[in-house]
Amino acid sequence: MRPLAQSETAMTVAAPLAVGLIMVVIWEIACRTLNIPIFLFPKPSDIAAKLVSDWPALLAALGMTLRVALQAFFAAIVIGTLIAFLFVQSRAIEMSFFPYAVLLQVTPIVAIAPLIIILVKNTQVALTVCATVVALFPIISNTTLGLRSVDPGLVNLFRMSRAGRMQTLWRLRIPSALPYFFGGLRISSGLALIGAVVAEFVAGTGGRSAGLAYEILQSGFQLDIPRMFAALFLITLAGVGLFTIMVGLSKLALGAWHESEVGTEA
Amino acid sequence: MAPNNALLADADECARVGAPVVEILSADKVFPNGMRALAAIDLTVTSGEFLTLIGPSGCGKSTLLKLIANLIEPTEGRILWWSGGFDRVGTRGRSIAFVFQDPTLMPWSRVETNVRLPLDLARMPVAQSRRRVAEALSRVGLEGCARFYPRQLSGGMKMRVSIARSLVIEPNLLLMDEPFGALDEFTRNRLDADLVRLWWERKLTTVFVTHSIYEAVFLSTRVVVMGARPGRICKVMSIDEPHPRNEGFRNSPRFAEHCRALSALLTEVSVEHMRS
Numbered sequence: 185m186r187p188l189a190q191s192e193t194a195m196t197v198a199a200p201l202a203v204g205l206i207m208v209v210i211w212e213i214a215c216r217t218l219n220i221p222i223f224l225f226p227k228p229s230d231i232a233a234k235l236v237s238d239w240p241a242l243l244a245a246l247g248m249t250l251r252v253a254l255q256a257f258f259a260a261i262v263i264g265t266l267i268a269f270l271f272v273q274s275r276a277i278e279m280s281f282f283p284y285a286v287l288l289q290v291t292p293i294v295a296i297a298p299l300i301i302i303l304v305k306n307t308q309v310a311l312t313v314c315a316t317v318v319a320l321f322p323i324i325s326n327t328t329l330g331l332r333s334v335d336p337g338l339v340n341l342f343r344m345s346r347a348g349r350m351q352t353l354w355r356l357r358i359p360s361a362l363p364y365f366f367g368g369l370r371i372s373s374g375l376a377l378i379g380a381v382v383a384e385f386v387a388g389t390g391g392r393s394a395g396l397a398y399e400i401l402q403s404g405f406q407l408d409i410p411r412m413f414a415a416l417f418l419i420t421l422a423g424v425g426l427f428t429i430m431v432g433l434s435k436l437a438l439g440a441w442h443e444s445e446v447g448t449e450a
Numbered sequence: 451m452a453p454n455n456a457l458l459a460d461a462d463e464c465a466r467v468g469a470p471v472v473e474i475l476s477a478d479k480v481f482p483n484g485m486r487a488l489a490a491i492d493l494t495v496t497s498g499e500f501l502t503l504i505g506p507s508g509c510g511k512s513t514l515l516k517l518i519a520n521l522i523e524p525t526e527g528r529i530l531w532w533s534g535g536f537d538r539v540g541t542r543g544r545s546i547a548f549v550f551q552d553p554t555l556m557p558w559s560r561v562e563t564n565v566r567l568p569l570d571l572a573r574m575p576v577a578q579s580r581r582r583v584a585e586a587l588s589r590v591g592l593e594g595c596a597r598f599y600p601r602q603l604s605g606g607m608k609m610r611v612s613i614a615r616s617l618v619i620e621p622n623l624l625l626m627d628e629p630f631g632a633l634d635e636f637t638r639n640r641l642d643a644d645l646v647r648l649w650w651e652r653k654l655t656t657v658f659v660t661h662s663i664y665e666a667v668f669l670s671t672r673v674v675v676m677g678a679r680p681g682r683i684c685k686v687m688s689i690d691e692p693h694p695r696n697e698g699f700r701n702s703p704r705f706a707e708h709c710r711a712l713s714a715l716l717t718e719v720s721v722e723h724m725r726s
Contacts, residue, residue, distance in 0.1 A: 337554030340521055344548050345571040346540065355570070359558045441558045441599050 226410040231417065234410040242399065242411075246418045249380050249395035252308070253422070256315030257376035261369070263316070264323025271324070272331040272357075289321035293379055297386040311383045311395075318379030322371040330364025331357050363442050366434035373426040381419060469497045470533065471623055471655045472518050477527035479513055479681075487513045489680035491527070495623075495657055500649055502658045502670040504712070506720060510681020511659045512551075515627050518657060519548050532622075547616035549626040553608035555600040555615075561587070562596040565615045572619075579618075586614040589648065606637040610644075617648070624649075624656045630665070642668055643696060650694040663716070667708040668700055675712070677719045684719045687712060 208228045214220075215227040222230055235242065267285070271278040297314045304310035334356055342352050384397035394402075396415045403412035438445045472495040479488040487510045495501055495518070503511040516522045517529060520536045531539050531546075539546065547568075555564045562583055563570075569579040587593055590610040600608055609629060616624060630638040646669055649656055660666055666673050667689055675685040689708055691699060699705055 335554055337550045337552055338556065340550070341548070341554060341567075342571065343521065344519060344546065345568045347571045351571055355567070356556070359556065362558070438558075441601060443601070 223407050223409050226413055230410045231413045234408075235414045235417070238411060238414065242396075242414060242418060245394060245396045245399045245415065246422065249377070249384065249397065249419070250422055252311045252315055252380040252384070252395065253377040253426070255312045256319055256379060257373055257426075259312065259316045260319035260323055260372055260376060264320050264368070264372075265327055265365075267324050268327035268331060271328045278328070285321060285324050288317060293318050293382050294386060297383050301383075301387050307387055311380060311387060314383035314386075315376050315379030318382070319372045319376035322368045322375065323365075326364045326368030326371075327361055330361030333364065334360045363438055363444060366430070366437060370427060370430045370434070373430050374423055377419070377423050377426060471495045471497050471531070472657075473530040473533070474514075474517070474524075475528045475530070477517060477524040477529060479510070479517065479522070480525045486680040488517070488524075489682050491517075491681075491683060493674065493683060495655060497655050498653045499671045500646075500656045500658065500669055502660060502666040502673045503676060504660055504663070504666045504673055504716070505676030505681075505684075506678050506716075507661070508681075509676040509678040511661075511676055512627050513681065514676075515548075515625050515657060515659050518623075519546060519625050521548075544622045545619050546623045546625065547619055547621035549612055549616045549624070549629045551628045551631060553600070553605075553612040555608060555611055557600050559599075560596065561592065561598050561600070561603070561611050564600065564611055565618050567615060568619045582618050582620075583614075586618040587611075589617060590614045590644065606633055606641060609633065609641060613645070613648075622655065624654050626656065626658045628659050628661070631660070631662075638662075638665070639697075639700070645669065646693070646695050663709050663712050664700075667705060667712060668695060673712060675715050675719055677722065684722070685715045687715060 212228050215225060226234075267281075271282065293314055296317070300313050300317075301307070301310045304313055338356055339352075342356055347355070380395070381397045384395045385401065388398065388401060396419050399415040400412050403409065403415065435445050472493075474491050474493045477488060477491045478486070480486050491514060493514075503514060505511055513522070517524055520529075520531075520539075529536070532542065532544055534542070555561075556567070559567075565586055566576075566579050566583045569582065570576075584593075584596070587596060590613050592607065592610050592614065595603065595607065595611075600611065603611065612629070630641050633641070642665055648654070649669075658666075658669060670689050673687045673689060674683055675687065676682065677684040691704060691708075
């Protein structure tokens with residue numbers, strides 16, 4: 185069983201890597217043979233060179249964007265979880281407030297970002313607020329669903345054992361909600377990053393505290409297309425990184441028991 | 451009900467056997483949607499007996515069991531536990547355990563933690579509860595499985611864990627709602643045999659719900675036949691056979707005779723129902 189499991193993990197990493205590598209090689213060869221000008225579509229090697237030469241500036245921009253995204257992500261986790269706990273207290277609360285959570289979700293962030301940026305003086309905070317708004321909903325809806333998805337048999341068992349409210353919460357509701365909560369985290373981590381980038385585009389902040397979106401805008405104005413691609417590459421990398429961390433966390437928390445993480449060996 | 455001979459043979463038990471454990475006094479249950487689940491139920495569960503509720507689907511067997519467990523309350527009538535109200539069950543040091551249709555284990559906890567749950571909820575120190583968990587697991591034949599997660603066990607083993615969890619509180623009354631209904635016949639027969647042995651060792655008053663005639667005859671000292679719409683008690687049949695019962699009894703002509711009698715009762719009930 186073990187070698188097979190190992191080769192399967194190797195496959196999940198190696199196979200997509202191989203595909204990516206082949207795509208990059210084709211891209212490089214196509215650009216070279218078709219003689220595509222660098223300001224229209226740069227070769228991977230041009231982008232890599234730019235990534236190296238502009239590394240300090242790009243790294244600073246990445247740090248900026250990641251900071252906003254992570255702050256927003258954590259804010260969304262805290263606020264979203266609190267709201268979910270509030271919602272499961274009573275159906276009346278959920279019914280009264282859930283439509284507003286949906287409203288928050290369906291309103292495009294680009295439409296409300298300018299308003300938030302005007303209302304909130306500090307640009308940093310404004311960006312974080314925008315990204316939080318985007319990342320919030322999956323946490324609310326998933327955690328609420330999770331806290332409600334309790335095996336009714338176990339609820340009866342807890343009642344027959346005269347379990348208190350807190351005992352039921354800690355030993356039954358929260359563990360039952362965890363798989364849903366982690367599902368929410370996966371979606372939300374990506375959304376926080378998207379929210380941060382979109383808000384930055386709208387805000388167009390310059391100067392010292394500029395993130396990757398600003399790099400993309402600036403590179404566009406200056407027709408520095410390789411730098412644009414380099415910034416784009418870093419955003420993608422950050423997104424994949426966040427997602428991988430969430431998958432790891434979820435495996436750590438649920439790996440021992442939940443079907444989604446256990447695999448098929450049992 | 452006359453306690454059977456084998457039970458009487460145990461001198462210590464004479465004083466105890468036959469005392470009322472649960473008395474259901476003309477209980478009705480009407481659900482909020484207007485469905486009348488139970489009508490005028492009068493039933494006394496006596497100490498040390500293995501009572502089985504049997505009947506067609508929708509006859510309210512599970513509802514009656516939930517009434518006995520105090521998971522729901524009767525619309526009309528009264529229920530007494532050890533001649534008192536339910537609030538006094540705990541204070542008098544009595545306990546009731548329930549085994550559900552499904553194993554209802556917490557998938558995130560190991561077998562030992564699942565079994566220990568009722569003791570944890572009663573805030574018993576782990577040092578104290580560990581011994582009882584080990585004892586309960588060995589009684590259902592799962593000594594080696596304490597560190598397993600439920601997903602690693604077969605359906606029959608999960609049900610054993612569920613039974614261990616009910617035994618760990620050393621209950622005075624055990625309620626089982628079709629616990630082996632989802633298992634294959636071979637596993638069910640084995641668990642039935644183990645259950646009879648457990649019941650016999652402890653003289654543990656048990657109320658068992660099933661729709662298997664064979665299971666009812668094999669396990670019970672008394673079988674209550676219920677009818678549907680509304681759920682009511684139609685017939686009561688005693689199975690006066692010596693305990694502990696084993697596979698030999700299952701293959702005996704006496705067993706077949708009891709099954710035939712019970713089957714006839716059930717047919718009678720369903721015919722009555724068709725006419726009405």
